[in-house]
Amino acid sequence: MDVGGRSGEMAVFASVAAQGSLSAAARALGLTPSAVSRIVGRIEARLGVRLLVRTTRALALTGEGEAYLRAARRILADLAEVEGSIADQASPRGRLRVTASLAHGRLFVVPLLGDFTARYPGILIDLNLSDRIVDVLGGQADVAVRFGQLADSPLTARKLGETGRVVVASPDYLAREGTPRVPDDLLAHNCLSFNFRRAEPGWPFREDGRDRALAVTGSIEANNGESLAQLARAGVGIARVGRFAVDDDLISGRLVPLLEAFNPQDREPLHALFVGGATMPARVRVFVDFLAERIGAGGAG
Numbered sequence: 001m002d003v004g005g006r007s008g009e010m011a012v013f014a015s016v017a018a019q020g021s022l023s024a025a026a027r028a029l030g031l032t033p034s035a036v037s038r039i040v041g042r043i044e045a046r047l048g049v050r051l052l053v054r055t056t057r058a059l060a061l062t063g064e065g066e067a068y069l070r071a072a073r074r075i076l077a078d079l080a081e082v083e084g085s086i087a088d089q090a091s092p093r094g095r096l097r098v099t100a101s102l103a104h105g106r107l108f109v110v111p112l113l114g115d116f117t118a119r120y121p122g123i124l125i126d127l128n129l130s131d132r133i134v135d136v137l138g139g140q141a142d143v144a145v146r147f148g149q150l151a152d153s154p155l156t157a158r159k160l161g162e163t164g165r166v167v168v169a170s171p172d173y174l175a176r177e178g179t180p181r182v183p184d185d186l187l188a189h190n191c192l193s194f195n196f197r198r199a200e201p202g203w204p205f206r207e208d209g210r211d212r213a214l215a216v217t218g219s220i221e222a223n224n225g226e227s228l229a230q231l232a233r234a235g236v237g238i239a240r241v242g243r244f245a246v247d248d249d250l251i252s253g254r255l256v257p258l259l260e261a262f263n264p265q266d267r268e269p270l271h272a273l274f275v276g277g278a279t280m281p282a283r284v285r286v287f288v289d290f291l292a293e294r295i296g297a298g299g300a301g
Contacts, residue, residue, distance in 0.1 A: 007079060010072035012039045013051070017069050020058045043068075092282040093122030099136075100145040103226035103245040104270070105129040109145060112294050116287065123283045131224040132196070136273055142284050144273045145291065147242065156276030158288055160295045162267045166243045167203070168255040172235040180238070183207065183214050183262050190237030191216035192228045203240050206264040229255070242268065270295070 015025040016036065026033045044051050051065035061069060100109045106129060113125055128134065134141045137155055150157055167186075180186050183205040191203070193216065202213035218237050222228050225241040232239040232246075233254050249255035272288045274280070 007076065009039050009043055010076055012036055013043060014069060014072050014076065016040060016052070016059065017061060017065075022059070091122055092120055092286050094281065094283050095124045095126050096143065096283045096287055097126040097128070097141045098143050098145070098287070099128040099130065099134040099141040101131045101147065102129050102224040103229070103242065104147070105145065106226065107244065108295060109291075112290070115294075116290050119290070120283070120286060123287070131194075136275065142274060142281075143287055143291075145270065146273060147268045147270050149269070150271060150273075153273075154275075155273045156280075157271040157273050158292060160270045160272055160291055162269045163242050163244045164263075164265060164267055165240055166246065166250075166260075166263070167238060167240045167258040168229070168232050168246055168250070169238040169258055170233055170235045170255055171253065173232070173237065174256060176235070180258055183212075183259060186214060186216050186238065186259075189216075189218075191218040192220050192222070192231050192237045192239040193218060194225075194228070195221035195223050204264045204266060205259065205262040207262055211264055 012025065012029060012031075015028055016022060019025040019028055022036045022040070023033045025031075026036045029036070040052060047064070047068070049064040050062050051068055052059045053062055054060075098109070105127075110127070110129075113127070117123065117125060128141065133146075134144055136142070136144045137153065145160070147163070177189060180189060183203075186203070193203075202215040204211060204213050206212075220231060220236065222231070225239075225245045228239040229241050229245050229249065231237060232241075233249060238258065243250075246255050250257060272291050274284050274288060
């Protein structure tokens with residue numbers, strides 16, 4: 001143990017107080033009892049007061065010794081915290097709980113995690129993919145990657161990108177049920193929707209320069225866009241989902257975009273949400289920076 005500086009002397013004195021004797025402190029510190037005695041004597045000589053008194057069974061602290069011990073413990077704790085914080089900034093570590101939507105998480109977040117953990121091997125990613133809202137402020141996650149407009153919140157939000165949405169159906173469904181030409185035609189179709197409350201009361205469209213929401217109905221509701229897209233591919237009905245979730249299907253022809261002339265071109269922002277501030281762990285900061293670097297560079301998908 002390095003005991004050459006003031007902090008080293010404080011650590012020795014704190015150990016003597018904790019162990020109750022010079023010899024026990026020496027064993028704990030890997031020093032000789034005489035070395036521990038010299039360090040305590042050096043502190044007392046510098047301060048000009050007695051810090052320890054011998055009793056028949058052990059050492060006892062004087063009033064000055066109690067005051068010095070309290071100060072030493074506080075200083076040592078502060079020093080450990082500062083060093084730990086600096087080390088954490090240089091090499092972030094610890095468990096990082098991340099939540100994202102099923103589809104976007106699978107397609108765009110999961111593929112990035114290998115590169116991230118290679119860059120920061122001290123960080124353990126604890127991933128939860130779900131379209132249900134996870135309470136970041138309540139401590140259920142450290143970082144949430146979410147689509148949609150943000151409600152007022154103490155959370156810090158960093159925009160990563162945005163995406164549009166598209167109405168889609170499979171060629172088989174359209175051959176069987178017909179192709180809707182105007183939004184009102186959807187009232188006669190099986191429209192597959194989300195089962196949780198969204199900002200709009202129905203599917204939004206723009207007709208004759210005016211925006212409107214159409215209340216559609218269908219046989220299946222789901223809590224994630226990936227399931228709705230899968231049902232649409234299977235010919236079950238028509239869905240309105242994030243374009244990122246069906247880009248490959250549109251390119252391959254497995255799904256067909258519908259009513260694009262009436263698409264309001266509404267854009268859904270993508271944010272990383274987290275508890276910011278001076279106490280934000282470095283692992284949160286570097287992960288959000290990484291998402292902004294990788295997702296932000298290519299959009300939300």
